[in-house]
Amino acid sequence: MTNSTPSASTLSAEDISVWFGERQVLSNVNLVFPANQVTALIGPSGCGKSTFLRTLNRMHELIPGAGLAGSVLLDGVDIYAPEVSPVDVRINIGMVFQKPNPFPTMSIRENILSGLKLSGRKTANADELVETSLRRASIWNEVKDRLNDQALSLSGGQQQRLCIARSLAMDPKVLLMDEPCSALDPGSTRRIEETIEELSESMTVVIVTHNMQQAQRVSHQTAFFLADENTPGGVVEFGSTEQVFNTPVDPRTNDYVNGHFG
Amino acid sequence: MSQTLSRPKVQPWSQSSVASVRPLILASVLPAVFAALVGLLANLDFSVALLVIFVPLQALAAGFVGFKTYGKRGLKDAVLIFVTIFFSMMVMVLLTSVLVSVAVAGFSAMSPQFLSQNNVYVSPTTSLEYGGVGHAILGTLLIVILTTIAAVPLGIAMAVFLTQSNAKHKGIVRTVTQALSGLPSVVSGLFILAIMGFVGIERSGLTGALALFPLMLPTVARVAEESLRLVPSDLRLAALALGAPNYKAFFQVILPAAKSGIITALLLGLARIIGETAPLILTINANNSTNLNPFAEGIATLPTYIYGFLSSGYSTSQARAWGAALVLLLLVALLFGAARIMTRQKSLKTKSTKKAK
Numbered sequence: 001m002t003n004s005t006p007s008a009s010t011l012s013a014e015d016i017s018v019w020f021g022e023r024q025v026l027s028n029v030n031l032v033f034p035a036n037q038v039t040a041l042i043g044p045s046g047c048g049k050s051t052f053l054r055t056l057n058r059m060h061e062l063i064p065g066a067g068l069a070g071s072v073l074l075d076g077v078d079i080y081a082p083e084v085s086p087v088d089v090r091i092n093i094g095m096v097f098q099k100p101n102p103f104p105t106m107s108i109r110e111n112i113l114s115g116l117k118l119s120g121r122k123t124a125n126a127d128e129l130v131e132t133s134l135r136r137a138s139i140w141n142e143v144k145d146r147l148n149d150q151a152l153s154l155s156g157g158q159q160q161r162l163c164i165a166r167s168l169a170m171d172p173k174v175l176l177m178d179e180p181c182s183a184l185d186p187g188s189t190r191r192i193e194e195t196i197e198e199l200s201e202s203m204t205v206v207i208v209t210h211n212m213q214q215a216q217r218v219s220h221q222t223a224f225f226l227a228d229e230n231t232p233g234g235v236v237e238f239g240s241t242e243q244v245f246n247t248p249v250d251p252r253t254n255d256y257v258n259g260h261f262g
Numbered sequence: 263m264s265q266t267l268s269r270p271k272v273q274p275w276s277q278s279s280v281a282s283v284r285p286l287i288l289a290s291v292l293p294a295v296f297a298a299l300v301g302l303l304a305n306l307d308f309s310v311a312l313l314v315i316f317v318p319l320q321a322l323a324a325g326f327v328g329f330k331t332y333g334k335r336g337l338k339d340a341v342l343i344f345v346t347i348f349f350s351m352m353v354m355v356l357l358t359s360v361l362v363s364v365a366v367a368g369f370s371a372m373s374p375q376f377l378s379q380n381n382v383y384v385s386p387t388t389s390l391e392y393g394g395v396g397h398a399i400l401g402t403l404l405i406v407i408l409t410t411i412a413a414v415p416l417g418i419a420m421a422v423f424l425t426q427s428n429a430k431h432k433g434i435v436r437t438v439t440q441a442l443s444g445l446p447s448v449v450s451g452l453f454i455l456a457i458m459g460f461v462g463i464e465r466s467g468l469t470g471a472l473a474l475f476p477l478m479l480p481t482v483a484r485v486a487e488e489s490l491r492l493v494p495s496d497l498r499l500a501a502l503a504l505g506a507p508n509y510k511a512f513f514q515v516i517l518p519a520a521k522s523g524i525i526t527a528l529l530l531g532l533a534r535i536i537g538e539t540a541p542l543i544l545t546i547n548a549n550n551s552t553n554l555n556p557f558a559e560g561i562a563t564l565p566t567y568i569y570g571f572l573s574s575g576y577s578t579s580q581a582r583a584w585g586a587a588l589v590l591l592l593l594v595a596l597l598f599g600a601a602r603i604m605t606r607q608k609s610l611k612t613k614s615t616k617k618a619k
Contacts, residue, residue, distance in 0.1 A: 059503055064428055091505035101496040105518040118506035118514060163500070170504060 008035040008203045009075045009173040011056060011093070017232070018051055018060065019067030026052055027232040029070075031223055033174070038196060038205040040215035040241065043225030044256070048233035049208045050098075052225070053176050056206065057093035058086040074174070091119050094172035098179040100159035102151035102166070109147040111162060115170040129169055136198065137165035138191050157188025164195060175199060177207040181214065193218050212257055216245055224253045282331070289327045293319035320344060364587050371585025381550035381562070386571070386579040395586045397552040398567040399593065401467065404556045405546075405563055406536055408471035409478050414528055417482025421527075424483075425490040426512065436487075443480035450476045451541025458545070465547045467556025470563070473541035482531040489523020490516065522605040529601050536594060539565040564590040 011033040018026040026048040033039050041049045054060040056072055058079060071078045079089045102111050112130045116123055123129050130147065134140040139161040143154070151162060160180060167175060177196075181189040196218045199205055209215050215222055222244040227233030237244055237253040248254045293316055301311030321341050328340025376394035384393035420439065424432055454473040463469060493516050501511035517524070542548070542563055548570060549560030564586050571583040 057503065059499065062499065062502065087505050087507055090503055095503040097496065097500065097503075099496060101494075101500040103497060103500070103515055103519075105515075105521070114501075114514070115504040118501055118504050118510050120507075120510070166504070 009092070010035045011174050011204060011206070012073045013052070013056065013070065014073065015070035016052065016055055016072070017069040018048065018055060020063070021065040021067075024232040025227070027234045029235050031235065031238060033204050033206055035204050036200055036202075037220045038200045038207065038218055040219035040222045041206065041208045041225060042210070042212065042215050042222060042256070043233070043236075044227075045210075046233075047225040047227040049225050050178050053095075053178055053206060053208055056174070056176055057095055058089045059095065061086070087119065091170060092172055093174040093176060094167035094170055096160075096164050096167055096175065096177045096180045098182055100156060100163050100183070102154070102159050102162050104150070104152050106151060107148045108143050108151050108154070108162060111151045111166050112169050115166055119170070133165040133169040134162075136168050136195065137161045138195050139165060157184045157191075160184060160188065161192060161195070164192065168199070172203060174204045174206065177205065179208050179210060182210065189214070212245075212259070216241060224248075224250075224256060226252060226256070285327050285330065289323035290320075293323050317348065320348070361591065364584065364591055367581075367584035368586075368588030371581045372588065376585055377589065380552045381567070384550065386574040386576040388578065390578055390581060393582075395564060395567055395582075395589055397550065398562045398564045398586060399589065400552060400554065401561040402536065402563040402565075402590075402593070404554070404561065405467050405470045405474065405542075406532065408468065408556055409474040409535055410528070410532065412471070413475050413478035413531060414482055417479050417527065417531065418486050418524065420479075420483040421486035421490050422512065424487045426508075426516075439480045439483050442476060443484055445476060445480070447477055447538050448540040448544070450474070451544035454541070455544045464558070465545060465560070466558050467546065467553075467561040470542045470546040470561065471556070473545040474535040474538060477538065477541070478531040478535045481534045482527045485527035485530050486520075486524050489520045489527065492523065493519045525601050525605050529598055532597060533594065536597075537565055537590065539569050542566050543569065564593070 013029055013031045016026060016029040017024065029052055031039070041053065043049050051060065054063075055068060060066050060068060068080070071080055073079070074089070074092065078084070079093075103114055106114060109130050112133050113123070113126055116129075131140060131144075134143060139158055142158060143149075143162075146153075151159065154162060160183070164177075164180070181192055184192070193214065196205055196207065200220075207215075207218065219241045221239060222241045223238040224236045224244060225233055226236045237248060237250045239249075244253060245257050248257065254260075296319060297311050297316035300306065300315055301308070306315075321344050324340040324344040325337045328336035328338075330336075332339070371390055373390075373394075375391070377399070378396045379392070379394035380397035381393050381395070420435065423429065424436055424439075451473045453476070454469060457463075458465070458469055497515050497519060498511055501515040502508075506514070543566060546563070546566070547560030548562045548566035550562065551560075553559050553561045568583045568586045568590070571579040571586070
């Protein structure tokens with residue numbers, strides 16, 4: 001692997017609609033995630049934010065009965081084009097899940113290197129990659145003396161930062177995060193937020209969050225998703241974070257960001 | 263700054279005073295004494311005294327003490343605890359007595375020569391100083407290994423199909439597998455015997471292994487399926503999100519996470535076939551000489567050896583049969599012990615590094 005700074009990419013979703021079986025859950029989502037920007041996806045539970053996030057790195061298609069219309073472009077290339085392999089898409093677009101999911105049979109070090117091994121790539125300097133990745137996820141100091149311990153011996157917050165480090169070791173162009181702090185204490189949350197800020201220097205970040213303050217702290221732009229009862233969800237408002245939170249155009253956005261519903 | 267205290271010797275929840283212990287002692291000694299006295303005076307059978315007098319009396323006494331201490335809830339607790347302990351001890355006694363009786367009866371036949379020599383020139387009345395089960399140990403291992411080589415990979419493959427694929431007809435496969443796991447072993451033997459007659463194959467270790475295969479396969483498949491089902495789907499998704507192709511996600515993440523369950527599947531499969539007699543009597547020529555080629559000629563296994571010597575009425579041959587039974591038990595214990603050590607290594611490593619901190 002080269003040590004050149006990873007290049008961020010622009011990701012854009014065009015007319016994304018999603019079905020589970022016959023039920024449509026998302027309708028005509030158009031969003032652009034510019035390079036080196038952090039975008040927060042907010043909205044009440046069940047409005048399709050996480051589902052939308054999964055369409056961005058082709059994890060959505062793993063769910064039985066999943067359906068999709070529209071296209072997702074990574075630097076102008078459709079990731080759903082027939083000649084594009086989902087494996088390559090996921091190498092370039094990393095993902096951090098809501099629940100920490102380190103591999104239980106591997107050590108901390110092996111977890112960091114697992115992405116390379118699983119995607120069939122090699123690295124010249126494994127030790128350096130492990131250290132850089134753990135440093136970028138600000139967990140290096142806590143684990144540097146116990147790299148060969150089982151990953152499950154870490155606390156929940158540490159496990160989540162380990163999972164972030166595992167994604168970073170892949171050197172992705174885009175990082176998708178699905179409520180990465182929802183199960184964590186304030187200290188771990190703060191550290192992950194600092195990490196996100198640093199990451200935006202080298203990659204594009206899309207984060208789903210239920211925490212309004214977090215969205216305001218970490219993101220440059222915000223998309224507000226909403227689904228009325230029995231209708232597919234969609235984007236109500238999309239703009240710079242400052243605009244969405246301070247001068248929302250849609251009254252529903254105003255109600256939501258000020259905690260009046262949801 | 264908080265202070266470091268030394269750990270108390272008695273935990274708050276296990277404090278006891280003489281007053282609280284006395285009724286407990288009485289309640290656990292009195293029923294036994296009473297049952298023994300009545301049993302002796304009325305000249306009752308031991309099992310009658312135990313089950314008709316001691317068990318109800320002891321349950322009553324335990325219930326009374328529980329009721330005195332904690333009320334109604336304590337009564338139910340105490341009775342349930344007594345019943346659980348008593349019957350698990352009964353089962354322990356039962357199983358231990360099987361082991362002990364095999365060990366005692368088989369001990370007289372045990373000797374280095376019994377383990378190493380084969381059975382050529384041994385008649386039912388030959389002294390125990392000659393001959394042994396060496397050929398049967400080798401035969402058992404050969405046939406079991408042959409069956410395992412075929413059944414374990416296929417069983418795991420079936421489990422993978424049942425847990426990882428989205429195929430439509432999984433239900434049928436699962437039902438057939440479950441039905442097959444109840445297959446009487448003699449039917450499996452007859453089935454292979456019929457095929458042998460039809461195709462025209464001679465008896466050998468291989469035909470024996472073929473007869474054991476339908477018995478081992480469903481056991482391995484079912485247990486492996488259960489253990490793969492227990493691996494959280496998060497892990498598979500995490501692997502796929504890191505750009506893993508399906509086969510790597512399976513071999514490097516899912517299979518290692520299910521390792522101990524898969525080894526249990528292997529062990530239960532072994533346990534199912536290693537003592538089988540009926541299908542082998544039908545499909546192998548249980549001979550007396552050592553045969554290292556499982557693809558031709560006669561071959562003996564420990565169960566067929568036991569069967570052969572037990573059915574002749576002489577005391578020396580019965581001693582040989584018991585000796586072979588003991589060897590079989592030890593062989594199983596050895597295999598299980600080895601497998602358990604293999605699965606435990608990983609968790610031991612975690613513990614030791616934790617302690618080192």
